[in-house]
Amino acid sequence: MIKRKINVKSVMEPKSIAIIGASKNPSKIGHAIIKNMLISGYVGKLYAVNPSSDEILGVKCYNSVLNIRNKIDCAIIAIPAKIVPQALEECGKKGIKGVIIISGGFKEVGEDELENQIIEISEKYGIAVLGPNCLGIVNVEKHLDSIFLPTYKMKRPQSGKISFITQSGAVGSTLIDLIGESSIGISKFISYGNAAVLNEADLLKYLRNDKQTEIIVMYVEGVREGRRFYDELKKTTLKKPVIVLKAGKGKLASQAAASHTGSLAGDSKVFSSMLKQAGVIEAESLEELFDLSKIFLTKLPKGKNIFVLTNGGGSGVLAVDGIEKYDMKLAELETKMKRKMKRILPKHVVVDNPFDVTGDSGNDRYRIVLDEVVKEPKIDAIIVITLFQTAGLNAEVVHDIINASNSADKPLIAVAAGGAYTKLQLNILESYGIPSYESPTQAVYVLSKAYWYKRKREKNARNK
Amino acid sequence: MIKRKINVKSVMEPKSIAIIGASKNPSKIGHAIIKNMLISGYVGKLYAVNPSSDEILGVKCYNSVLNIRNKIDCAIIAIPAKIVPQALEECGKKGIKGVIIISGGFKEVGEDELENQIIEISEKYGIAVLGPNCLGIVNVEKHLDSIFLPTYKMKRPQSGKISFITQSGAVGSTLIDLIGESSIGISKFISYGNAAVLNEADLLKYLRNDKQTEIIVMYVEGVREGRRFYDELKKTTLKKPVIVLKAGKGKLASQAAASHTGSLAGDSKVFSSMLKQAGVIEAESLEELFDLSKIFLTKLPKGKNIFVLTNGGGSGVLAVDGIEKYDMKLAELETKMKRKMKRILPKHVVVDNPFDVTGDSGNDRYRIVLDEVVKEPKIDAIIVITLFQTAGLNAEVVHDIINASNSADKPLIAVAAGGAYTKLQLNILESYGIPSYESPTQAVYVLSKAYWYKRKREKNARNK
Numbered sequence: 001m002i003k004r005k006i007n008v009k010s011v012m013e014p015k016s017i018a019i020i021g022a023s024k025n026p027s028k029i030g031h032a033i034i035k036n037m038l039i040s041g042y043v044g045k046l047y048a049v050n051p052s053s054d055e056i057l058g059v060k061c062y063n064s065v066l067n068i069r070n071k072i073d074c075a076i077i078a079i080p081a082k083i084v085p086q087a088l089e090e091c092g093k094k095g096i097k098g099v100i101i102i103s104g105g106f107k108e109v110g111e112d113e114l115e116n117q118i119i120e121i122s123e124k125y126g127i128a129v130l131g132p133n134c135l136g137i138v139n140v141e142k143h144l145d146s147i148f149l150p151t152y153k154m155k156r157p158q159s160g161k162i163s164f165i166t167q168s169g170a171v172g173s174t175l176i177d178l179i180g181e182s183s184i185g186i187s188k189f190i191s192y193g194n195a196a197v198l199n200e201a202d203l204l205k206y207l208r209n210d211k212q213t214e215i216i217v218m219y220v221e222g223v224r225e226g227r228r229f230y231d232e233l234k235k236t237t238l239k240k241p242v243i244v245l246k247a248g249k250g251k252l253a254s255q256a257a258a259s260h261t262g263s264l265a266g267d268s269k270v271f272s273s274m275l276k277q278a279g280v281i282e283a284e285s286l287e288e289l290f291d292l293s294k295i296f297l298t299k300l301p302k303g304k305n306i307f308v309l310t311n312g313g314g315s316g317v318l319a320v321d322g323i324e325k326y327d328m329k330l331a332e333l334e335t336k337m338k339r340k341m342k343r344i345l346p347k348h349v350v351v352d353n354p355f356d357v358t359g360d361s362g363n364d365r366y367r368i369v370l371d372e373v374v375k376e377p378k379i380d381a382i383i384v385i386t387l388f389q390t391a392g393l394n395a396e397v398v399h400d401i402i403n404a405s406n407s408a409d410k411p412l413i414a415v416a417a418g419g420a421y422t423k424l425q426l427n428i429l430e431s432y433g434i435p436s437y438e439s440p441t442q443a444v445y446v447l448s449k450a451y452w453y454k455r456k457r458e459k460n461a462r463n464k
Numbered sequence: 465m466i467k468r469k470i471n472v473k474s475v476m477e478p479k480s481i482a483i484i485g486a487s488k489n490p491s492k493i494g495h496a497i498i499k500n501m502l503i504s505g506y507v508g509k510l511y512a513v514n515p516s517s518d519e520i521l522g523v524k525c526y527n528s529v530l531n532i533r534n535k536i537d538c539a540i541i542a543i544p545a546k547i548v549p550q551a552l553e554e555c556g557k558k559g560i561k562g563v564i565i566i567s568g569g570f571k572e573v574g575e576d577e578l579e580n581q582i583i584e585i586s587e588k589y590g591i592a593v594l595g596p597n598c599l600g601i602v603n604v605e606k607h608l609d610s611i612f613l614p615t616y617k618m619k620r621p622q623s624g625k626i627s628f629i630t631q632s633g634a635v636g637s638t639l640i641d642l643i644g645e646s647s648i649g650i651s652k653f654i655s656y657g658n659a660a661v662l663n664e665a666d667l668l669k670y671l672r673n674d675k676q677t678e679i680i681v682m683y684v685e686g687v688r689e690g691r692r693f694y695d696e697l698k699k700t701t702l703k704k705p706v707i708v709l710k711a712g713k714g715k716l717a718s719q720a721a722a723s724h725t726g727s728l729a730g731d732s733k734v735f736s737s738m739l740k741q742a743g744v745i746e747a748e749s750l751e752e753l754f755d756l757s758k759i760f761l762t763k764l765p766k767g768k769n770i771f772v773l774t775n776g777g778g779s780g781v782l783a784v785d786g787i788e789k790y791d792m793k794l795a796e797l798e799t800k801m802k803r804k805m806k807r808i809l810p811k812h813v814v815v816d817n818p819f820d821v822t823g824d825s826g827n828d829r830y831r832i833v834l835d836e837v838v839k840e841p842k843i844d845a846i847i848v849i850t851l852f853q854t855a856g857l858n859a860e861v862v863h864d865i866i867n868a869s870n871s872a873d874k875p876l877i878a879v880a881a882g883g884a885y886t887k888l889q890l891n892i893l894e895s896y897g898i899p900s901y902e903s904p905t906q907a908v909y910v911l912s913k914a915y916w917y918k919r920k921r922e923k924n925a926r927n928k
Binding site for chain 1: 491630642645711713750774851880882883904905
């Protein structure tokens with residue numbers, strides 16, 4: 001098997017890149033790629049390859065990679081499918097060990113022969129090929145961005161702990177754009193399209209060993225090497241959480257997936273139970289994938305006992321609904337603590353769990369209650385619901401919540417929803433690593449999944 | 465029963481309002497209410513009542529409502545609970561027929577006696593009392609806004625077709641703020657708190673007969689007159705859709721609800737099946753409540769057959785997953801239409817359902833395909849997925865989608881997710897009444913519920 005000889009690092013962390021198909025024409029993909037690479041400030045050496053230009057956006061342009069004297073780690077190919085094999089052959093001759101093929105027009109449109117040529121050339125020269133029919137990669141630490149979508153339409157995230165592996169460029173870029181809008185940040189983004197050479201298992205293994213990556217999020221339609229994928233997943237979840245959204249679950253959907261990336265989707269029930277066994281958290285939708293990936297930014301809960309703090313009674317009730325629905329528990333409060341709170345706080349405050357400081361609360365009540373519960377051993381997780389819309393709260397309450405999260409020995413997550421004012425506060429909280437959710441029910445759901453992961457990881461570690 | 469004599473209109477559409485507890489002090493609720501009433505530009509006569517001021521923000525201030533010579537339709541009370549009965553008694557003497565009691569400190573904190581006094585005075589004088597312990601109302605058409613939350617923290621929605629009835633002020637204001645941020649708009653918002661006098665059934669009946677209201681959204685924790693509520697629901701769903709989020713479903717949660725608005729939650733399964741029978745759409749979470757309320761802004765689907773148009777293959781696959789999950793159908797395309805599309809469109813476009821115009825599509829492909837399907841009789845609903853992040857699409861595609869929606873004889877809904885650029889496009893779509901969703905799966909879910917409602921309404925109409 002050729003796989004042992006190829007190295008994902010030449011794709012993910014190249015010190016020099018040639019863009020084959022770089023173009024002066026702003027409507028071409030090859031233009032967008034070189035432009036975004038310059039905007040993101042790629043830290044390595046950059047070369048353009050296009051027989052009809054001398055330079056593009058100030059980058060020297062060559063006829064072929066064979067005419068470049070210096071060593072090149074990675075080539076990004078954005079030219080018509082028909083001429084991709086020839087370009088790849090030249091990469092092989094030049095000794096380039098990593099190639100990202102952005103171009104579509106292969107197996108996904110029935111051009112299996114063209115895709116087989118890619119595989120053969122990759123094997124012949126030992127090239128790690130990502131794609132074809134993909135968006136390529138983002139490596140935030142290396143300022144490497146091969147995505148051809150304009151930055152004014154799709155925001156690029158800041159540096160963070162989450163890495164993505166996605167088969168679909170559309171789904172991937174939606175996620176990137178959503179995260180770009182928040183303060184969460186990512187480490188790596190990998191869109192792998194048809195997976196002619198590098199597949200789910202290879203990329204997962206790479207991210208498992210990547211120090212910057214602490215959380216792995218995947219969108220897959222079908223899997224090539226099922227058994228190897230399972231083994232890689234199982235090894236990976238012992239080190240870091242993996243969240244997977246599997247699309248193409250039904251019969252109809254798997255047909256749609258075939259015409260998309262030419263992959264076979266397989267039986268969804270078998271797939272789901274395989275994920276579970278491997279300790280993977282499965283998401284049911286895009287929103288869930290996003291929500292679940294955030295929860296691992298904070299600590300893992302040691303048990304099921306949740307404490308709910310709120311200034312809106314209705315939101316507290318919804319959290320309790322969630323606690324019952326997802327089989328978690330309402331933490332019991334110590335009598336001593338309750339007595340103290342009743343002494344300090346106004347009479348109409350509901351000193352219980354949910355702890356309702358009520359709509360006229362200022363920051364002080366949040367601070368007083370959080371001070372008591374962050375160290376409380378019978379509480380395994382804290383949900384802080386904040387109706388930022390009330391007149392009494394000022395923006396300072398965000399710092400009280402951040403301070404509480406920092407001193408807590410348990411996860412603290414925020415719940416709030418609303419317009420611009422509320423979104424700003426949530427952005428601040430997330431920039432300090434506090435996951436935030438729009439609905440109390442969803443907050444409990446993600447905590448229940450984090451708790452499941454913790455126990456499963458311990459179990460899998462024992463049985464290793 | 466006193467109920468027959470009271471009139472919800474005096475609360476909802478008063479021509480004159482007295483604010484009892486209006487205050488010069490910006491930290492008081494009575495200040496926020498009068499300020500917001502002035503900001504919103506209430507179209508009727510406004511009076512302030514406070515023994516210690518002569519005028520407040522330019523509004524003449526009286527000792528008591530009894531000193532005001534002109535007729536007053538409605539009083540808004542924001543004073544300590546203890547002195548509310550006396551103020552209400554004065555309202556009765558003055559002949560005021562509608563009163564909104566914003567103040568808390570009644571049944572929800574165990575002061576049942578105080579709440580009983582409210583009920584007695586209401587019966588004695590025939591006053592329609594909303595509250596206590598509530599946010600009051602917004603009537604967008606009358607520029608009436610009794611909500612004491614600052615406008616810079618909570619946006620107020622523009623005029624629209626959706627009306628809200630909410631027991632919890634927190635949940636209600638979150639929804640208002642979310643809708644205020646969008647282009648959707650509302651007609652009425654009613655926060656009814658403890659429901660001492662006016663309850664779910666009364667408010668529902670009012671909105672059923674309200675011409676501006678086309679969609680009714682409710683958040684309830686418990687219900688007072690169960691049988692009457694059911695009858696009102698059944699009558700209402702024959703005229704307009706009703707979407708309900710019931711909180712406090714489990715045993716624990718119903719305890720939390722009791723300490724919030726003093727209501728008993730009842731058995732959740734019985735409640736859910738009652739809603740179903742009445743033709744009500746039940747939401748499981750706040751997000752769902754929001755998502756479901758939007759779908760009724762467009763036409764109802766006549767059948768299950770959905771057509772999916774996308775420029776991202778992965779998103780198409782997720783839509784198909786949804787179609788199988790929620791028991792809808794993928795519409796079959798006419799051979800003639802397929803042949804025509806294959807002739808006009810580039811070879812790599814997937815002419816099928818999902819119809820994938822692929823990532824390099826410009827506006828033209830969207831326009832060409834939509835032109836074909838808006839009148840196609842075998843298609844009952846259209847989902848347009850747009851990855852606005854791609855380089856080829858410009859903002860004009862939004863107009864193509866709006867034109868298609870206007871000329872379609874079926875619902876057309878949009879799916880897109882992302883940062884600022886995408887959000888702007890979605891806002892434009894929603895301002896033209898096109899519901900939009902972040903996830904393809906969710907789009908199918910809401911369509912399936914709209915279809916369920918249509919059939920249930922027909923069935924209930926037959927059995928009337």
